Amino acid sequence: xxxxxxxxxxxxxxxxxxxxxxxxxxxxxxxxxxxxxxxxxxxxxxxxxxxxxxxxxxxxxxxxxxxxxxxxxxxxxxxxxxxxxxxxxxxxxxxxxxxxxxxxxxxxxxxxxxx
Amino acid sequence: xxxxxxxxxxxxxxxxxxxxxxxxxxxxxxxxxxxxxxxxxxxxxxxxxxxxxxxxxxxxxxxxxxxxxxxxxxxxxxxxxxxxxxxxxxxxxxxxxxxxxxxxxxxxxx
Numbered sequence: 001x002x003x004x005x006x007x008x009x010x011x012x013x014x015x016x017x018x019x020x021x022x023x024x025x026x027x028x029x030x031x032x033x034x035x036x037x038x039x040x041x042x043x044x045x046x047x048x049x050x051x052x053x054x055x056x057x058x059x060x061x062x063x064x065x066x067x068x069x070x071x072x073x074x075x076x077x078x079x080x081x082x083x084x085x086x087x088x089x090x091x092x093x094x095x096x097x098x099x100x101x102x103x104x105x106x107x108x109x110x111x112x113x114x115x
Numbered sequence: 116x117x118x119x120x121x122x123x124x125x126x127x128x129x130x131x132x133x134x135x136x137x138x139x140x141x142x143x144x145x146x147x148x149x150x151x152x153x154x155x156x157x158x159x160x161x162x163x164x165x166x167x168x169x170x171x172x173x174x175x176x177x178x179x180x181x182x183x184x185x186x187x188x189x190x191x192x193x194x195x196x197x198x199x200x201x202x203x204x205x206x207x208x209x210x211x212x213x214x215x216x217x218x219x220x221x222x223x224x225x
Contacts, residue, residue, distance in 0.1 A: 002158065035215075043159070043204060043215040056212050090158050103149075104213070106158030 003027065004107035006091050012113045018079040021110045025072055025093030031055070032074040033094070033104060034066055038087035049074055050096075081114045088112075127222045134192040136219045138205035143186060147208035150179060150190045153218070154201045162190070162203075197223050 003026035013019055025032050034046040036059075045058035049068035060066075063081075068074040078085060088111050092104040128134045140148070146167040151159035165172045165179045165188075172179050178191040188205050202218040 002160070004158075033213075042217045043206075045212045045214070048212065058212050092158075103161050103164065106151075106160065108156075109158050 002105040002107060004091060004093050004105050006089075006107035006110050008110060009108065010111050010113075012115065013081060014115055015081055015083060017081050017114075018077065019081065019112065021076040021078070021089050021091075021112075023074045023076070023091030023093075023107060025074070025091075026105050029093035029095050029105070030072065031094045031096050032068055032072070033092040034060075034074070034076050035090040035092065035106075036087050037090060037109070043090070046076070078112070083114050086112055086114045124217070125220045125222070127224060128195050129224050130195060130197060132195055134190075134195045134199065134221055136190045136192075136203050136205075136221065138188040138190075138216050140186050140188060140205070140207045140214075140216075142207060142209060142214070143183070145207035145209040145214075148179070148181060148188050149206045149208065149213065150177075150188075151204045151206065151215075152199075152201045153204065159204060192221075195221075195223055197225075199223060 005024045007022045030051045033048045037043045046060040047066050048056040052068050063079050066076045088109045090109045092106045094104045149164040150162040152162050153159045163174045163177050163179045165181050176193045180189045200223050202220050204215050204218045206213040206215045
């Protein structure tokens, strides 16, 4: 158990819908990272937050957004969902701020299926 | 563009043998490299990391080698066990993000 929790574990929704994925980092970690893992794209970095502020952006679509709240949990919002958005979404946390890399601890993931 | 690739998508080894998983990276500015293990249905789990100022780092039954000249990274697992069956990802870090490779699936033959 990494100490990172993600909910829900599974999510099935229809195209065009909007969903919210939730992540709680390990106690003491200030950074939260979101990743998308699909069969043909591997593990893709989406976005990082540090202590409530966006710190780094990766291959995140404009239909996707995220935020980190004062209690440090984070939410990833996916809207206007398409079939191709079906994937595993992982959250990771680390103690680090941006600019330096430390060990990231991954949550168990949310499996999103868009039908 | 930046990319991290793997030489072999699958690797099958006999239980008890040593496993070597290879990874090529393209960004010579990367200063941090990590190996992750992902078991079925779970999130990636940190195995070992190495900074660009090092050539070798050892952990428990694992060794990571970094060859910056040819931009190559490898993970060596000693005395491979059934519990080592998983997909192994290398990742390179620089600036503020990690770039992951596609992964190598390691299977253990009894």
